[in-house]
Amino acid sequence: xIDDVIARWHRYMSGELPDxxxxxxxxxxxxxxxxxHTPQRGKEITTRYLEAAGQSLGxxxxxxxxxxxxxxxxxxxxxxxxxxxxGGKYVNGVDIIRCDxxxxxxxxRVMMRPLQAIHAVHEEMGRRLAxxxxxxxxxxxx
Amino acid sequence: xIDDVIARWHRYMSGELPDxxxxxxxxxxxxxxxxxHTPQRGKEITTRYLEAAGQSLGxxxxxxxxxxxxxxxxxxxxxxxxxxxxGGKYVNGVDIIRCDxxxxxxxxRVMMRPLQAIHAVHEEMGRRLAxxxxxxxxxxxx
Numbered sequence: 509x510i511d512d513v514i515a516r517w518h519r520y521m522s523g524e525l526p527d528x529x530x531x532x533x534x535x536x537x538x539x540x541x542x543x544x545h546t547p548q549r550g551k552e553i554t555t556r557y558l559e560a561a562g563q564s565l566g567x568x569x570x571x572x573x574x575x576x577x578x579x580x581x582x583x584x585x586x587x588x589x590x591x592x593x594x595g596g597k598y599v600n601g602v603d604i605i606r607c608d609x610x611x612x613x614x615x616x617r618v619m620m621r622p623l624q625a626i627h628a629v630h631e632e633m634g635r636r637l638a639x640x641x642x643x644x645x646x647x648x649x650x
Numbered sequence: 651x652i653d654d655v656i657a658r659w660h661r662y663m664s665g666e667l668p669d670x671x672x673x674x675x676x677x678x679x680x681x682x683x684x685x686x687h688t689p690q691r692g693k694e695i696t697t698r699y700l701e702a703a704g705q706s707l708g709x710x711x712x713x714x715x716x717x718x719x720x721x722x723x724x725x726x727x728x729x730x731x732x733x734x735x736x737g738g739k740y741v742n743g744v745d746i747i748r749c750d751x752x753x754x755x756x757x758x759r760v761m762m763r764p765l766q767a768i769h770a771v772h773e774e775m776g777r778r779l780a781x782x783x784x785x786x787x788x789x790x791x792x
Protein backbone atom coordinates (compact mmCIF):
# COMPACT_ATOMS: atom_id res chain seq x y z
CA UNK A 509 0.00 0.00 0.00
CA ILE A 510 2.84 2.44 0.81
CA ASP A 511 4.30 1.82 -2.70
CA ASP A 512 1.08 3.11 -4.25
CA VAL A 513 0.98 6.12 -1.88
CA ILE A 514 4.56 7.10 -2.74
CA ALA A 515 3.89 6.68 -6.48
CA ARG A 516 0.97 9.13 -6.06
CA TRP A 517 3.14 11.41 -3.88
CA HIS A 518 5.69 11.68 -6.72
CA ARG A 519 2.84 12.45 -9.16
CA TYR A 520 1.67 15.19 -6.75
CA MET A 521 5.20 16.61 -6.58
CA SER A 522 5.27 16.76 -10.40
CA GLY A 523 1.90 18.52 -10.46
CA GLU A 524 0.29 15.49 -12.10
CA LEU A 525 -2.18 14.40 -9.40
CA PRO A 526 -5.51 16.09 -10.20
CA ASP A 527 -6.90 16.18 -6.62
CA UNK A 528 -3.45 16.59 -5.09
CA UNK A 529 -3.14 16.57 -1.31
CA UNK A 530 -6.92 16.31 -0.90
CA UNK A 531 -6.70 12.79 -2.32
CA UNK A 532 -3.46 11.87 -0.54
CA UNK A 533 -4.10 12.96 3.06
CA UNK A 534 -6.38 11.30 5.61
CA UNK A 535 -8.74 13.63 7.47
CA UNK A 536 -6.91 12.96 10.74
CA UNK A 537 -3.37 13.20 9.32
CA UNK A 538 -0.74 14.51 11.74
CA UNK A 539 2.13 16.74 10.53
CA UNK A 540 5.37 16.81 12.56
CA UNK A 541 7.30 19.96 11.70
CA UNK A 542 11.11 20.09 11.61
CA UNK A 543 10.93 23.27 13.73
CA UNK A 544 7.89 23.10 16.01
CA HIS A 545 7.45 20.53 18.79
CA THR A 546 3.64 20.37 18.82
CA PRO A 547 2.15 17.95 16.26
CA GLN A 548 -0.16 19.71 13.77
CA ARG A 549 -3.40 17.74 13.49
CA GLY A 550 -5.81 17.56 10.55
CA LYS A 551 -5.95 17.79 6.79
CA GLU A 552 -6.33 21.56 6.54
CA ILE A 553 -3.25 22.62 8.50
CA THR A 554 -1.15 19.76 7.05
CA THR A 555 -2.13 20.86 3.53
CA ARG A 556 -1.10 24.44 4.36
CA TYR A 557 2.29 23.32 5.70
CA LEU A 558 3.03 20.93 2.83
CA GLU A 559 2.09 23.53 0.21
CA ALA A 560 4.31 26.17 1.84
CA ALA A 561 7.10 23.60 2.19
CA GLY A 562 6.75 22.58 -1.45
CA GLN A 563 7.15 26.21 -2.53
CA SER A 564 9.98 26.96 -0.07
CA LEU A 565 12.00 23.83 -0.88
CA GLY A 566 11.75 24.09 -4.68
CA UNK A 567 15.37 25.22 -4.86
CA UNK A 568 17.18 28.44 -5.69
CA UNK A 569 17.33 29.46 -9.33
CA UNK A 570 20.73 28.50 -10.72
CA UNK A 571 21.59 26.41 -7.64
CA UNK A 572 20.53 22.84 -6.89
CA UNK A 573 16.83 22.17 -7.26
CA UNK A 574 14.83 19.78 -5.11
CA UNK A 575 15.59 16.08 -5.65
CA UNK A 576 15.05 12.87 -3.70
CA UNK A 577 18.33 11.04 -2.99
CA UNK A 578 17.17 7.92 -1.12
CA UNK A 579 13.86 6.07 -0.91
CA UNK A 580 13.06 3.30 1.57
CA UNK A 581 9.62 1.67 1.73
CA UNK A 582 8.53 -1.00 4.20
CA UNK A 583 5.15 -2.00 5.60
CA UNK A 584 3.06 1.16 6.00
CA UNK A 585 6.02 3.55 6.06
CA UNK A 586 8.31 5.35 3.61
CA UNK A 587 11.41 7.47 4.18
CA UNK A 588 12.40 9.79 1.35
CA UNK A 589 15.69 11.65 1.74
CA UNK A 590 16.07 14.87 -0.24
CA UNK A 591 18.52 17.63 -1.09
CA UNK A 592 17.78 21.16 -2.21
CA UNK A 593 18.96 24.72 -1.68
CA UNK A 594 17.06 27.55 0.04
CA GLY A 595 18.29 31.12 0.41
CA GLY A 596 21.71 30.01 -0.82
CA LYS A 597 21.98 27.27 1.84
CA TYR A 598 22.36 23.56 1.16
CA VAL A 599 19.40 21.64 2.64
CA ASN A 600 19.36 17.90 3.34
CA GLY A 601 16.19 16.36 4.77
CA VAL A 602 13.81 13.44 5.09
CA ASP A 603 10.09 13.02 4.62
CA ILE A 604 8.81 10.19 6.81
CA ILE A 605 5.38 9.14 5.53
CA ARG A 606 3.01 6.58 7.07
CA CYS A 607 -0.30 5.52 5.50
CA ASP A 608 -3.44 3.70 6.64
CA UNK A 609 -4.85 0.61 4.91
CA UNK A 610 -6.97 2.70 2.55
CA UNK A 611 -3.85 4.36 1.11
CA UNK A 612 -4.21 7.76 2.79
CA UNK A 613 -1.33 9.47 4.56
CA UNK A 614 -1.89 9.54 8.34
CA UNK A 615 1.56 10.79 9.44
CA UNK A 616 3.95 13.19 7.71
CA ARG A 617 7.20 13.97 9.52
CA VAL A 618 10.00 16.21 8.25
CA MET A 619 13.56 16.57 9.57
CA MET A 620 16.40 18.57 8.08
CA ARG A 621 20.11 19.25 8.45
CA PRO A 622 22.39 21.13 8.88
CA LEU A 623 21.28 23.75 11.41
CA GLN A 624 21.68 26.70 9.01
CA ALA A 625 19.37 24.92 6.54
CA ILE A 626 16.61 24.73 9.14
CA HIS A 627 16.95 28.44 9.85
CA ALA A 628 16.83 29.26 6.12
CA VAL A 629 13.74 27.11 5.49
CA HIS A 630 12.04 28.34 8.67
CA GLU A 631 12.47 31.95 7.56
CA GLU A 632 11.30 31.27 4.01
CA MET A 633 8.24 29.27 5.16
CA GLY A 634 7.32 31.93 7.70
CA ARG A 635 7.22 34.49 4.90
CA ARG A 636 5.03 32.25 2.73
CA LEU A 637 2.62 31.26 5.51
CA ALA A 638 2.27 34.92 6.54
CA UNK A 639 1.66 35.93 2.91
CA UNK A 640 -0.96 33.18 2.54
CA UNK A 641 -2.66 34.28 5.80
CA UNK A 642 -2.61 37.86 4.51
CA UNK A 643 -4.34 36.82 1.30
CA UNK A 644 -6.99 34.93 3.27
CA UNK A 645 -7.68 37.89 5.55
CA UNK A 646 -7.66 40.34 2.61
CA UNK A 647 -10.10 38.19 0.64
CA UNK A 648 -12.30 37.71 3.75
CA UNK A 649 -12.44 41.46 4.41
CA UNK A 650 -12.46 42.56 0.73
CA UNK B 651 23.93 -7.21 4.52
CA ILE B 652 22.31 -4.14 6.09
CA ASP B 653 20.20 -6.45 8.32
CA ASP B 654 23.39 -7.90 9.80
CA VAL B 655 24.93 -4.41 10.25
CA ILE B 656 21.84 -3.13 12.10
CA ALA B 657 21.72 -6.25 14.29
CA ARG B 658 25.35 -5.49 15.27
CA TRP B 659 24.50 -1.77 15.68
CA HIS B 660 21.83 -2.70 18.25
CA ARG B 661 24.35 -4.94 20.02
CA TYR B 662 26.77 -1.98 20.09
CA MET B 663 24.05 0.28 21.53
CA SER B 664 23.44 -2.29 24.30
CA GLY B 665 27.18 -2.44 25.06
CA GLU B 666 27.32 -6.04 23.82
CA LEU B 667 29.62 -5.71 20.80
CA PRO B 668 33.17 -6.42 22.01
CA ASP B 669 35.04 -4.34 19.39
CA UNK B 670 32.24 -1.78 19.14
CA UNK B 671 32.53 0.98 16.55
CA UNK B 672 35.98 -0.24 15.51
CA UNK B 673 34.30 -3.34 14.06
CA UNK B 674 31.27 -1.50 12.66
CA UNK B 675 32.81 1.47 10.83
CA UNK B 676 34.70 1.42 7.54
CA UNK B 677 38.01 3.33 7.52
CA UNK B 678 36.59 5.87 5.05
CA UNK B 679 33.18 6.27 6.76
CA UNK B 680 31.59 9.72 6.41
CA UNK B 681 29.57 11.26 9.24
CA UNK B 682 26.91 13.88 8.38
CA UNK B 683 26.13 15.91 11.50
CA UNK B 684 22.64 17.27 12.24
CA UNK B 685 24.28 20.65 12.95
CA UNK B 686 27.38 21.07 10.80
CA HIS B 687 27.30 21.27 6.99
CA THR B 688 30.76 19.83 6.26
CA PRO B 689 30.86 16.02 6.12
CA GLN B 690 33.23 14.54 8.72
CA ARG B 691 35.47 11.98 7.04
CA GLY B 692 37.17 8.94 8.58
CA LYS B 693 36.80 6.40 11.34
CA GLU B 694 38.47 8.44 14.10
CA ILE B 695 36.30 11.55 13.95
CA THR B 696 33.13 9.51 13.29
CA THR B 697 33.87 7.38 16.36
CA ARG B 698 34.34 10.54 18.45
CA TYR B 699 31.01 11.99 17.26
CA LEU B 700 29.04 8.76 17.69
CA GLU B 701 30.44 8.19 21.19
CA ALA B 702 29.57 11.76 22.25
CA ALA B 703 26.13 11.41 20.63
CA GLY B 704 25.52 8.12 22.39
CA GLN B 705 26.31 9.73 25.76
CA SER B 706 24.34 12.92 25.01
CA LEU B 707 21.23 11.16 23.70
CA GLY B 708 20.96 8.56 26.48
CA UNK B 709 18.01 10.40 27.97
CA UNK B 710 17.34 12.47 31.08
CA UNK B 711 16.97 10.63 34.37
CA UNK B 712 13.29 10.26 35.15
CA UNK B 713 12.25 11.42 31.66
CA UNK B 714 12.06 9.34 28.49
CA UNK B 715 15.19 7.37 27.71
CA UNK B 716 16.52 6.69 24.21
CA UNK B 717 14.43 4.31 22.11
CA UNK B 718 14.09 3.49 18.42
CA UNK B 719 10.50 4.02 17.15
CA UNK B 720 10.75 3.00 13.47
CA UNK B 721 13.18 0.82 11.52
CA UNK B 722 13.31 0.57 7.72
CA UNK B 723 15.93 -1.55 5.95
CA UNK B 724 16.37 -1.86 2.18
CA UNK B 725 19.34 -2.68 -0.02
CA UNK B 726 22.46 -1.20 1.60
CA UNK B 727 20.59 1.37 3.70
CA UNK B 728 18.73 1.58 7.01
CA UNK B 729 16.73 4.39 8.59
CA UNK B 730 16.21 4.19 12.34
CA UNK B 731 13.89 6.79 13.89
CA UNK B 732 14.39 7.52 17.58
CA UNK B 733 12.99 9.50 20.49
CA UNK B 734 14.76 10.63 23.63
CA UNK B 735 15.02 13.62 25.94
CA UNK B 736 18.03 15.90 26.46
CA GLY B 737 18.23 18.80 28.89
CA GLY B 738 14.49 18.46 29.48
CA LYS B 739 13.69 18.73 25.76
CA TYR B 740 11.90 16.09 23.68
CA VAL B 741 14.17 14.90 20.85
CA ASN B 742 12.99 13.05 17.72
CA GLY B 743 15.57 12.00 15.15
CA VAL B 744 16.78 9.57 12.52
CA ASP B 745 19.99 7.65 11.97
CA ILE B 746 20.51 6.98 8.26
CA ILE B 747 23.09 4.23 7.90
CA ARG B 748 24.61 2.87 4.67
CA CYS B 749 27.03 -0.06 4.49
CA ASP B 750 29.45 -1.49 1.93
CA UNK B 751 29.37 -5.12 0.75
CA UNK B 752 31.72 -6.24 3.53
CA UNK B 753 29.21 -5.12 6.17
CA UNK B 754 31.03 -1.97 7.34
CA UNK B 755 29.25 1.35 7.77
CA UNK B 756 30.37 3.86 5.09
CA UNK B 757 27.80 6.62 5.73
CA UNK B 758 26.19 7.75 9.00
CA ARG B 759 23.76 10.64 8.79
CA VAL B 760 21.78 12.13 11.68
CA MET B 761 18.84 14.55 11.56
CA MET B 762 16.69 15.75 14.45
CA ARG B 763 13.56 17.75 15.25
CA PRO B 764 12.20 20.02 16.61
CA LEU B 765 14.56 23.01 16.51
CA GLN B 766 14.87 23.31 20.31
CA ALA B 767 15.98 19.66 20.43
CA ILE B 768 18.86 20.36 18.05
CA HIS B 769 19.99 23.28 20.22
CA ALA B 770 19.80 21.14 23.39
CA VAL B 771 21.78 18.26 21.83
CA HIS B 772 24.29 20.64 20.22
CA GLU B 773 25.01 22.25 23.59
CA GLU B 774 25.29 18.91 25.41
CA MET B 775 27.57 17.40 22.74
CA GLY B 776 29.76 20.50 22.69
CA ARG B 777 30.32 20.07 26.43
CA ARG B 778 31.21 16.40 26.02
CA LEU B 779 33.53 16.88 23.02
CA ALA B 780 35.32 19.74 24.82
CA UNK B 781 35.69 17.62 27.96
CA UNK B 782 37.06 14.72 25.87
CA UNK B 783 39.50 17.09 24.10
CA UNK B 784 40.56 18.45 27.51
CA UNK B 785 41.30 14.93 28.76
CA UNK B 786 43.36 14.19 25.65
CA UNK B 787 45.41 17.39 26.00
CA UNK B 788 45.85 16.84 29.77
CA UNK B 789 47.07 13.28 29.25
CA UNK B 790 49.36 14.40 26.39
CA UNK B 791 50.95 17.13 28.52
CA UNK B 792 50.84 15.29 31.85
